[in-house]
Amino acid sequence: MAPEPVTPLSSLLQDRRERVAAAWIETAAAELRGRITRTELEREQTDVLDTLVAGLAAGGQVLTDPQFDGLRGLLGSVSTARARQGFSPRETAVSVLALKEGLYALLADRDAAVAPADLLTLLRLVDDLGLFTFETFATARESIIAEQAEQLLELSTPVVKLWEGVVAVPLVGTLDSARTQVVMEKLLQTLVDTGSEHAIIDITGVPAVDTQVAQHLLKTVVAARLMGAECTISGIRPQIAQTIVALGIEFGDIRTKATLADALVAALRTGKGRRAETSALTGA
Amino acid sequence: MESVPILKIGRTLLVSIQVDLQDHTALQLQEDLADRITSTGARGVLIDISGLEIVDSFIGRMLASIASISRVLDATTVVVGMRPAVAITMVELGLSLGGVRTALDVEKGLRLLDVEEDDAEHLLLDPDGTEAE
Numbered sequence: 001m002a003p004e005p006v007t008p009l010s011s012l013l014q015d016r017r018e019r020v021a022a023a024w025i026e027t028a029a030a031e032l033r034g035r036i037t038r039t040e041l042e043r044e045q046t047d048v049l050d051t052l053v054a055g056l057a058a059g060g061q062v063l064t065d066p067q068f069d070g071l072r073g074l075l076g077s078v079s080t081a082r083a084r085q086g087f088s089p090r091e092t093a094v095s096v097l098a099l100k101e102g103l104y105a106l107l108a109d110r111d112a113a114v115a116p117a118d119l120l121t122l123l124r125l126v127d128d129l130g131l132f133t134f135e136t137f138a139t140a141r142e143s144i145i146a147e148q149a150e151q152l153l154e155l156s157t158p159v160v161k162l163w164e165g166v167v168a169v170p171l172v173g174t175l176d177s178a179r180t181q182v183v184m185e186k187l188l189q190t191l192v193d194t195g196s197e198h199a200i201i202d203i204t205g206v207p208a209v210d211t212q213v214a215q216h217l218l219k220t221v222v223a224a225r226l227m228g229a230e231c232t233i234s235g236i237r238p239q240i241a242q243t244i245v246a247l248g249i250e251f252g253d254i255r256t257k258a259t260l261a262d263a264l265v266a267a268l269r270t271g272k273g274r275r276a277e278t279s280a281l282t283g284a
Numbered sequence: 285m286e287s288v289p290i291l292k293i294g295r296t297l298l299v300s301i302q303v304d305l306q307d308h309t310a311l312q313l314q315e316d317l318a319d320r321i322t323s324t325g326a327r328g329v330l331i332d333i334s335g336l337e338i339v340d341s342f343i344g345r346m347l348a349s350i351a352s353i354s355r356v357l358d359a360t361t362v363v364v365g366m367r368p369a370v371a372i373t374m375v376e377l378g379l380s381l382g383g384v385r386t387a388l389d390v391e392k393g394l395r396l397l398d399v400e401e402d403d404a405e406h407l408l409l410d411p412d413g414t415e416a417e
Contacts (some may be wrong), residue, residue, distance in 0.1 A: 136311050188368030195388055223371035228364060228387035 009118045010056035012106075013049075021049055022104035027098035032091055041095070044078060048096075050187035060123075061121060063128035072132060073156045079133045097130045157183045158162040159190040166198040166267045167191065168260065172205030180216035184223060191229045199224050202260045204235030221254050230270065232256070234263035260271035288313045290320050296328040297321065298390070302335035310346045317350060321357045325333055328397035329354050332390055334365030341392075344379040351384040360385065360400055364393035 013020065029038055034246075060067030082092045094215070097195040103122060146245070157179070160169050167190050169183055187199055201217065201248055221231040230284070234257040244251070257263040286309060291298040299313065303348055317329065331347065333339065339347075351361040364387045366374075374381070387393035 025355065184372060185368055188371055192368060195392075197388060197392065219372075219375045223375045224370070226363075226371040226374055226381060226386055227368065228362075228385075228389075228392065229365045 008124060010053050013053050013056065014148045016106055017049060017053070019105055020099075021045060022102075023105040024049075024102035027101040028095045029269060031094040031098070032087075035087065035091060038224060045095075047074060048078070048099075056122075061125075063125060063132060071129075074233050075129060075133050076136045079136040080140040083137050083144065089134065089137060091133050093130055093213060096133045097126065099126050099129070102208060153179060153182055157186055159186050161194060161196070162200070162264055163268060165196045165271055166193075166200065166264060167194060168200040168202055168264075170202045170205065170260070174208070175213045175216060177212075177216065180213075180220070184216075184220045187220065188223060191224060191227060197229050198271065199229055199231045200263045200267065201231065201233050202235040202263070203233065203240070204237070206240075206259070209236075209240045209243060209249075211247055214244065214247075214251075218251070218254070230255070230267070232263040232266060234258070234260050287316065290316060292320070292324055292326065293394075295324075295401065296330055296394065297324070297326045298330045298332070300332040300335070304336065304338055305343060305346075309341060310343060313348055314346060314353070318353050318357065321354060321359050326359050327401055329359050329361045330390060330393045330397065331361065331363050332365050333363060333370070334367065334389070336370060337367065338408055339366075339370045339374055339379075341377060341379060344374060344377070344381065347384060348381055351381075355383070360397060360398055362387055362393040364388065364390055407414075 021042075025038070025042055028045070029041060032041065048071070051068075051074050051208055055065070055068040055071050058067040059065075062068075063072065079092050080097075100123065103119070103126065107119065152173075157169065157171075159167055159169050167187070169187050171183065173179075175183075187201075190196070191199060201220065203217070206213070217233060221233070224231040232255045233251075236256055236258070255263075255266065288299055288301060288305070288309065290313075291300075297317065299317065301313075305313070313334045320326065321329065329350065331350065333347075336343070347361075347363055351363075362385045363381065366386065385396060387396050
């Protein structure tokens, strides 16, 4: 029996694409049920399959070949979109790896004469596609995390003016060195810009104070003092007060108040006293 | 050799440091100030460092020792106009300028000195606080 003429992989895929695509979509849709519409999935997969066939027809062997540039670009944008929409890694990877189901369907087909070497190439290619997709997915996720961290840094440090000569920073969330540095610089700069002599750091929204956070707070207070402003810490919750004492952190002569309101009153009182003395001097 | 000018306003000496100090200029300033305090009988020393971008441990120590010298000569030292970046660096270096009073700018520093002066003189000369000067 003469060996059947071996059809090139690309034309074979092109001929049976209906069947391959059907098996692929079946598997992928089962995994992604409800996350994405079938039409959308079909459109995506048709694009991928078209680009894959085109790449194979152009003689591409492995994913890094220039013939697959289009395919890589397409998959990259698909998995980045998945990452942004909040798909799980599994869901993203399966939608590509399910292409194998399509290929297995091809294998079961008696009419198709697939050279084992060709099939191996194709399977390897699909594996590479899976890896590539996952890598892009992870990169996209990481960039989202980095963006959010940056946004958090901007969002979390407003310096507000409470009264003439009194500014406050309401701290919310966990304090780390990077954040404290930003808060410190912003607060000190605001003191200079507004000529305020009182700063209030409100830590009502800080969930926990450990030695490091306390150290950062103390540094801020000392720096403000060096510049000639008085700094009050307010909003220390009972549990935090207990922690501070248990840890043996010395707040020294730093003024602490229970609430922001108390701190404001204290600041105004000091300011008033000073103004009264001044007006007595200038001879009202 | 360049030196830092010392201005006299009332009973206060004003030193405005505009450029980064060389070590010997700093020492010279320290001596000059001590002389001027005794010769003028000044009660307050105001050091404006708003022009300084770098305060190293040497300058930090100089400020502290000027404060100590003035205290011995019965004058109060106020350091004014420290930049935020300088304040942060000094805290990181562990220099807290203990015993030195600070204010945001020259105006607030002068007010701080006036108030103290005022307190002392009121107690002695004008317990009722009615006199203007």
